[in-house]
Amino acid sequence: MDFRMGEKSDEFAKEVADFLDEHLTEEVVMEAHETGTVHNWGFYKAMADAGYTRAAWPKEFGGQERDPFEMAALSDQLNLRHAPTDGSSVTLMICSTLRHVGTPEQQADIIPRGLNGEILICLGYSEPDSGSDAAAAATRADRDGDEWVINGQKMFTTLAHEADYVFMLTRTNHDVPKHKGLTMFLVPMDAEGIEIQPVHTMGGERTNITFYNDVKVPDALRVGDVDAGWGVMRVALTFERGGSMMGQSVRLVRLVEEWAKENLAPNGRPWIEDPLVRERLARANMLNNAGALLGLRSADLFNRGELPGVEGSMSKLFSSEKFLAICEDLVDMLGPEGVLQHGEDDAPSAGWVEHAMRHAVVTTIYGGTSEIQRGIIAEHGLGLPRTRKSDRARNS
Numbered sequence: 115m116d117f118r119m120g121e122k123s124d125e126f127a128k129e130v131a132d133f134l135d136e137h138l139t140e141e142v143v144m145e146a147h148e149t150g151t152v153h154n155w156g157f158y159k160a161m162a163d164a165g166y167t168r169a170a171w172p173k174e175f176g177g178q179e180r181d182p183f184e185m186a187a188l189s190d191q192l193n194l195r196h197a198p199t200d201g202s203s204v205t206l207m208i209c210s211t212l213r214h215v216g217t218p219e220q221q222a223d224i225i226p227r228g229l230n231g232e233i234l235i236c237l238g239y240s241e242p243d244s245g246s247d248a249a250a251a252a253t254r255a256d257r258d259g260d261e262w263v264i265n266g267q268k269m270f271t272t273l274a275h276e277a278d279y280v281f282m283l284t285r286t287n288h289d290v291p292k293h294k295g296l297t298m299f300l301v302p303m304d305a306e307g308i309e310i311q312p313v314h315t316m317g318g319e320r321t322n323i324t325f326y327n328d329v330k331v332p333d334a335l336r337v338g339d340v341d342a343g344w345g346v347m348r349v350a351l352t353f354e355r356g357g358s359m360m361g362q363s364v365r366l367v368r369l370v371e372e373w374a375k376e377n378l379a380p381n382g383r384p385w386i387e388d389p390l391v392r393e394r395l396a397r398a399n400m401l402n403n404a405g406a407l408l409g410l411r412s413a414d415l416f417n418r419g420e421l422p423g424v425e426g427s428m429s430k431l432f433s434s435e436k437f438l439a440i441c442e443d444l445v446d447m448l449g450p451e452g453v454l455q456h457g458e459d460d461a462p463s464a465g466w467v468e469h470a471m472r473h474a475v476v477t478t479i480y481g482g483t484s485e486i487q488r489g490i491i492a493e494h495g496l497g498l499p500r501t502r503k504s505d506r507a508r509n510s
């Protein structure tokens with residue numbers, strides 16, 4: 115077996131690395147770190163100008179038709195360099211969804227602006243009482259002629275404060291099983307009646323609570339049929355899951371390796387010569403390699419025209435949980451100094467380990483929690499019976 119991604123991917127990775135040398139400045143990285151807003155308009159536009167926002171798209175969209183291995187290389191490079199791509203990746207995911215389920219008008223209006231780095235779309239699925247069980251959404255949309263009137267509240271609407279649209283799950287029918295009464299909309303964020311409240315998470319990331327009070331949305335911005343929103347959301351979810359998050363972890367381990375080479379232990383020798391330090395770094399590297407292979411397995415399935423359902427869940431589960439385990443192990447290895455924050459004197463690896471440990475927790479929650487991924491693997495991969503009511507609703 116050859117686990118390398120191939121010459122084409124290696125060449126593309128090099129091209130992206132050169133692009134990042136030029137466009138991903140320290141200021142761009144630090145702005146995202148300091149504000150918790152993991153998006154930068156200038157960097158997004160530079161990505162679009164270089165064609166990377168449409169790297170996987172067909173030529174008719176001006177795309178580069180990169181294969182899944184090249185896309186994995188792109189994502190690795192962005193993660194390795196801590197590029198602020200949360201906003202662009204969600205926007206591109208919704209553009210891909212619209213390509214499959216949007217109206218010709220939506221495709222003509224939204225997709226080019228997304229691919230050109232001109233608009234941002236955020237996700238409005240979660241609510242205070244429906245996160246994992248997204249089908250229990252209570253935010254309602256009521257028809258009024260050619261318009262819909264939306265009332266409700268969304269939780270964790272990340273980047274709503276920068277976004278042009280929220281891709282929103284609403285309830286349009288109260289008389290049918292919960293997942294059959296949902297409809298998706300692209301709600302313009304400048305519509306009257308929207309209020310945004312910031313939420314600062316322990317991972318340092320800013321997200322939002324958003325409130326919708328008699329927000330009027332034209333029927334033209336409904337995505338998919340009325341009451342068929344669950345199917346639309348499932349299309350979006352296939353674009354969300356599948357990738358590995360291992361790049362962030364690889365970056366962290368490299369930083370700690372550098373620290374271990376440059377700093378001396380009490381015996382006057384570099385820490386990298388300490389067997390216990392070597393053992394921990396070796397263990398972290400092994401986990402990173404295993405996680406990268408799970409990510410490649412998903413890419414391989416995409417390459418063969420299949421969708422990585424269970425394999426995507428395995429990749430997400432493993433990479434997020436091992437990222438957290440690696441962070442905890444490295445903080446433990448660094449001792450009391452391991453919890454010094456970025457900007458504090460004497461913080462090893464400039465405090466990125468402490469930051470990563472807080473951030474890693476969040477990766478086990480968003481995009482579907484670890485328990486939800488385990489449920490998918492158990493049922494769809496191992497054929498075990500469904501046990502929870504909310505699972506039945508989510509998966510039926």
Ligand SMILES: Cc1cc2nc3c(=O)[nH]c(=O)nc-3n(C[C@H](O)[C@H](O)[C@H](O)COP(=O)(O)OP(=O)(O)OC[C@H]3O[C@@H](n4cnc5c(N)ncnc54)[C@H](O)[C@@H]3O)c2cc1C
Nearest residue numbers: 237238239240244245246270271272480481483485502505
């Ligand atoms: C930083 C951050 C950013 C986010 N950004 C967005 C965003 O932009 N848009 C958006 O819509 N959402 C976003 N989310 C929301 C995220 O998708 C939800 O937090 C997640 O789906 C879990 O939902 P919940 O928080 O309501 O927890 P709950 O669903 O209430 O879960 C609570 C606990 O119960 C467990 N649990 C729930 N159901 C089951 C089950 N069936 N089997 C076993 N265990 C179960 C969960 O694993 C968890 O441990 C974000 C979350 C965070 C933390």
